[in-house]
Amino acid sequence: MLGSFFGFLLVNYLFLRAIEEKFYSDKYFFRSIYAVLLTFFTLIFCFVSNEQIHKLIYVIPVVLISLTSGSALGLISASIFGISIVWYYKSIKIDDITIILCLALLAWIVGQISQINFHYALQLENEKKFLKDLIETFSEGITICNSLSYVLLCNKQIEQIFKLNKGEIMGKAEVLLWEQCSIPYHKWMPNFMNMEAQIGDKTFLISRFTLKGPEEEENCFVTVINDITELHQQKNKMQRLVTLSAVGELAAGAAHEIRNPLTTVRGFIQLMQARWTDPKLTDLGQLALEELDRVNGIVTSMLQLARPEQAESKMLNINGIVNETWDLYTYSGMSKGIYYEKLLDETVRPFRGSDKQIKQMLLNIMQNAERACSKGDTISVRTYGDHKHTCIDIRDTGRGISPEHMEKILHPFFTTDPAGTGLGLAICNRIISDHNGTMKVTSELGVGTTFTIVFQVHRPSLSLMA
Ligand SMILES: Nc1ncnc2c1ncn2[C@@H]1O[C@H](COP(=O)(O)OP(=O)(O)OP(=O)(O)O)[C@@H](O)[C@H]1O
Ligand SMILES: [Mg+2]
Structure with a gap:
């Protein structure tokens, strides 16, 4: 008999574990059903056994009910026990009264303790929820890891940055997350505060700090990941502008001083060439003239960069410019066996500017494309746009640019071409x-x-207002 009752308690325990979440989230329904069933089965046992000592078993449901459902239900359960004894035996002994009073006291004490426990558990749960909601409000990606570097918490920005969902992140080792980072996790400086790294095609500022727990093994690591791609681009642009203006000042100052002696030297070499009879000397003189012309070309380009010619600004049709200069752009490439194609959208809108400068810009890009291509490659020029933008793509199937070079191609004097x-x-x-x-x-x-250049369409109303 006693064995089957303990069997029942074991089933009761397993049942409680199985519905734990539902049980604690539901305030009344599940708990009342549970209290009724437990009271009922224990009463049956007490009466069937009919032993005074077995009545003490009733402590178990009272404690369990008070613990899980509070003192009120525990007290009700103790009272039902008393009423049942009176109803069953039609009388009550002093021992039974003592047992009932002890049960009631026990129900009250256990209920109070469980209430305090429940209160703290609830408070902890609320604080956890608050923390979760709080980190979701940040525009930065945030992860919180335990001392063993397992992810305890992260926000939705982290999902976007690493292109993983929370299920794939939470509870996993942090190192798995950082596999996509340009600086591998094992190379991170211990206790670093801030570092810049690439994740995918974006640049991030990664800040990390330690939240000290009472014990070393309770420390947490908070990592804040801030997308600084745009800032980085702006910084690079600013750096380029500063370099450009430095080159500009240098060029403006030096060009005049360089050009005059160049003209003099050129004149002298030509003069001497006329008197040289040795063909070797004539060849060397020719080489010297070519080199002088090259220096002159560099000085002219530097001046252009520093102070572009004040060309007349007018309405430009990009298709017209491409058509006018097409033969010039393609002539030398075609003789090398490069294919050219032209896809011009007739509906593109005009924009304001200098046709001379736009032609020069296209020529530079077309020349670069030609140099990057070999026999059988294709260079295609495509225009397109909408009511706000006019765009031109110059695409080649040439050798391409490595990521290291890509960062530098706009810097003055960066070249991979010996000439x-x-x-x-x-x-x-x-x-x-x-x-x-x-x-x-x-x-x-x-x-x-592919080089994609986008111009703002000319809008007469705007220029009238300006
Ligand atoms: N279409 C392209 N394909 C491959 N590499 C390119 C292409 N366009 C530019 N580059 C790279 O960018 C570098 C810089 O180009 P940029 O036009 O500024 O100078 P350059 O062509 O070397 O010299 P210059 O224009 O004075 O003759 C090139 O040397 C080349 O390495
Ligand atoms: Mg070039």
């Missing part, structure tokens, strides 16, 4: 920004490169 000055794209960039346009370059090594 180049490295000023072509810097001048293009200057011309495009003078026309309020933007330039984007995408490239893949061995596949090709």
Whole structure:
């Protein structure tokens, strides 16, 4: 008999564990059913057994009910026990009264203790929820990890940054998350505060600090990830502008001083060439003249970069410019076996600017594309746009640009071409920004490169207002 009752208690325990969440989230329904069932089965046992000592077993349901459902239900359960004894035996012994009073006292004490416990558990739960809600409000990605570097908490920004859902992040080792980071996790400086790193195609500022727990093993690591891609681009742009203006000042100051002696030296060499009879000397003289012309070309480009010619601004049709200069752009490339194609959208809208500068910009980009291509490659020029923008794509299937070079191609004097000055794209960039346009370059090594230039469509009403 006693064995079957303890069997019942075991089933009761397993049942409670199984419905734990539901049980504690539901205030009355589940708890009342539970109290009734437990009281009922214990009463049956007490009466069937009919042993005074077995009545003490009734302590178990009273404690369990008070613990799980509070003192009120515990007291009710103790009272039902008393009423049942009176009803069953038609009398009550002094021992039974003592047992009932003890049960009632026990129900009250256990209920109170469980209430305090429940109160703290609830408070902890609320604080956890508050923390969760709080970190969701940040625009930065936040992770909180335990001392073993397992993720305890993260916000939805983290899901977007790492392109994973919370299920794939929470409870997992932090190192798995950082596999996508340009600086591998094992190379992180211990106790670093801030570092910049790439995740995918974006740049992030990663800040990390330790929340000290009472014990070393209770420390938490908070990592805040801030998207600074745009800031980074602005910084690079500013740096480029500063370099450009430094080059500009240098060029403006030096160009005049360099050009005059160059002209004199050129004149002397030509004069001497006329008197040289040795063909070796004539060849060397020719080489010297070519080098002088190259220096002169560099000085001219530097001046262009520093002070672009004040060209006349007029309404420009990008298709017209491409058509006018097409033969010039394609002539030398075609003789190398490069294919050219032209896809011009007739509906593109005009924009304001200098046709001379736009032609120069296109020529620089077309020349670069030609140099990057070999026999059988294709260079295509495509125009398109909408009511606000006029765009032109210059795409080649040439060798492409490596990511390290990509960062530098707009810097003045950066070149991979032994015969180049490295000023072509810097001048293009200057011309495009003078026309309020933007330039984007995408490239893949061995596949090709695309330059996309976007101009603002001319809107008469705006220019009238200006
Ligand atoms: N379409 C392209 N494909 C591959 N690399 C390119 C392309 N366009 C530019 N580059 C790279 O960018 C570098 C810089 O180009 P930029 O036009 O500024 O100078 P350059 O062509 O080397 O010299 P210059 O224009 O004075 O003759 C090039 O040397 C080349 O490495
Ligand atoms: Mg060039």
